[in-house]
Amino acid sequence: MKRCIFIALLLFSCFTSKAQTDYNYQALIAEASLFHLQKDYKNAILTFEKAFLLQKPDALNAYKTAGVFALDKNKNEALKYLNIALDKGWTETDALLIDPYFDFLRTDFPEEWKLIEKRAILNEEHYSKTLKFPALRKQINLMTIQDQKLRFIKSQTKDPIQIKALNKEINALDHKNLTEAKEIIKKYNWPKISEIGKDGQNNFWLIVQHADQDIRFQKMALAKMEKLVGTKEIDLENYAFLYDRVQCNLNYKQTYGTQVNWTKNGKASSFRPIIKEDSADKRRADFGLLPLKIYALNYGFQYFNISSEQALKNDSKDLDDVLxxxxxAKKYCKSKDFQKVYDNYNNASMILGGMSSEQNYEAAVLFAKIYNETNEEQYRSISLDFLTLLFYREDLEKKKLMAETEFKSFYTEERLIEIFNNI
Known part of the structure; x- marks a missing residue:
């Protein structure tokens, strides 16, 4: 009996030790990634190396580390980790061949770089033969390369004129990629990992994630993804990201805690509101995601878990604040102080998960009425904003909409015409 207890305790101790090692490893990887983003390459290198003392790197983290060493002009270590990445199965050859992080190696050490290229191309050829739609994977990966290239250039400049020009290019490319993504979804549904590989699917998700200008498409893509949940044909982390993105775009709270708040200086400050926040880590664990405490380190802020009581209090407070x-706003409306009506409703609409669909519709009618009385553009615009949100939520009845006389003055507006045509 004592022997059984001893063995059980030993197994528990080993399991606990491994879990702690994994936790420490992931925390260090997150910290190193943040140093990387902050262009603090020396500390990124030190932290990656600390992590690798606990656990050997996978292909992705070896590739990241190679990039940091290359940016730090360390040829030998950059090549070492690139070879580790290739040994571990790195297959995104198209990205590797033009990755600006490795310009130093390409320019100063062309012979060594050619050997890396040769290995990468062989990896790619072998991997492509295992996929059902290798040409589709190639198409998607090339779309994403251009997307990431422009965003990388933007991250490297502070010139407002260049940033403005790059934003224009990025918007145009997002539109082009969105058009292609729609065609891909139409033909293939959500492409499976066995069809385009994990990298191809990850890159396709990235394109959809950037399609905030078309929330209806994001919702449709998410529904296609959802059909693959529970299989090995989808990356659950990507599903969680897009799910939260859609929820936030529909003005709901997020579920998995993948979305963060950004300050004006481009730094992340906190997570966007999470529904039932106390159980978010459990939902994340079900999808194989890291705890919020570690995930926050990737963005450079600290996170502390909250109790179920505090989570309930937060959710209730948001609803109370909205009400x-x-x-x-209704009091101000009676006194015809319409600007304060606007301000109050605008503030209420910015509380994620706050306004119900019924309250959104009520606001749309109210501002249509104010617009009809004042003929001031901001009231027409916000009324249509509320209606558009309900349309995206698929919580708007055409019959009810047409019966509301306050909306008759909007009948020639493009946004309302689109709603009527698609509802």
Whole structure:
């Protein structure tokens, strides 16, 4: 009996030790990734190396480390980790061949770089033969390379004129990629890992994730992804990211805690509101995602878990705040202080998960009425904003919409015409 207890305790101790090692490893990887983003390459290198003392790198982290060493002009270590990445199965050859992180190696050590290229191309050829749609994977990966290239250039400049020009290019490319992505979804549904590989699917997800200008498409793509949940044909982390992205775009709270708040200086400050936040880590664990405490380190802020009581209090407070703002707006409406009506409803609409669909519709009618009385553009615009949100939520009835006389003055507006045509 004592022997059984001893063995059980030993197994528990080993399991606990491994779990702690994994936790420490992931925390260090997150910290190193942040140093990388902050262009603090020396500390990124030191932290990656600390992590690798605990656990050997996979292909992705070896590739990241190679990039940091290359940016730090360390040829030998950059080549070492590139070879480790290739040994571990790195297959994104198209990205590797033009990755600006490795310009130093390409320019100063062309012979060594050619050997890396040769290995990468062989990896790619072998991997492509295992996929059902290798040409589709190639198409998607090339789309993403251009996407990431422009965003990388933007991250390297502070020139406002160049940033403006790059934003224009990025928007044009996003539109082009969106058009192609729609055709891909139409033909293939959500492409499976066995069809285009994990890298191809990850890159396709990235394109959809950037399609915030078309929330209806994001919702449709998410529905296609959802059909693959529970199989080995999808990356659950990508599903969680897109799920949260869509939820936030529909003005709901997120579920998995993948979306963060950004400050004006481009730094992340906190997570966007999470529904039932106390159980978010459990939902994340079900999808194989890291705890929020570690995930936050990737963005450079600290996160502390909250109790179920605090989570319930936060959710209730948001609803109470919305109700208070709406009630105040209605009081201002009676006194015809329409600007304060606008301000209060605008503030209420910015509380994720706050306004119900019924409250959104009520606001749309109210501002249509104010517009009809004042003929001021901002009231027409916000009324259509509320209606558009309900349309995206698929929570708008055409019959009810057409029966509302306050909306008759909007009948020639493009946004309302689109709603009527697609509802």
């Amino acid at each position: 208070q703002l709406i009630n105040e």
